Amino acid sequence: MLSSEIEIDIRFSETDAMGVVWHGNYLKFFEDGREAFGKTFGLEYLTIFDQGYFTPIVKSEIDHKAAVYYGQAIKVITKYIPSKSAKIMFEYEVVNLTTGELCAVGKTMQVFLEKESRTLELLTPDFYSHWKEKNDVVF
Template sequence: MNKGSLSYTTELSVRFNEADPLGIVWHGHYVRYFEDGREAFGQAFELSYLHIYKQGYSVPIVKIEADYKKSLKYGDRVIIETEYIPCHAAKLLFQYRLYNAATRELVAKGSTIQVFLDHPGNTLQLTNPPFYEAWKKKYLTSSDG
């Protein structure tokens, strides 16, 4: 874990509709697992999409990367580690690691970048919104964020 970062771990079962006829998880669903991790992180650390929206902002993803290592199959359980990466810019940076819960093998890793848009104008925010600055002061133990 990086200095000053926060992480959250959640676990879920691979669902039937996520597998192809051979029972292997389709690659696009790994991105959904990243989102499942972000949602769980947001609920745990008061940074959910709904909380952000109530503050007058949205946070669309502008970049996503995924690096696939091994396949998951229908019936597997996946451990999702979501790590918030602090930065000075008005962005949300997350890194993800997905593990097969039974074998503890790394199956994928990735990252996302999200930016802040205000409502109703959808204007890109070049500085951190006040609520986000307050959130960073509350949750980050390092001055890196």
């Protein structure tokens, strides 16, 4: 399974009045994880864009398990989930590096939109099929 990790220091601006990371920031942490994954495995947003596609999120899930506070650090583990369909799916784990607790788990699903027409691509784009082959992605 392809996966990557990124560590993030929690900033004051990411917390609420209680000093707890605001729940909406977990989607941003997932985004940070996807960007790190893309850099590691050659599936960056600009690469996808240069191939003529956007990949918007069409589904996201988050299960919050434990709080994270200002001044702590987290690790976001991003795991690629293979699919035969023309979509990109990831699972995430957010671990508090200060306490060792699992703080959140989640999933996202992205689809391919053709850049010029903004229409949904129902078939897997060639460049994505080649990427899967290069990275030994199997179902």
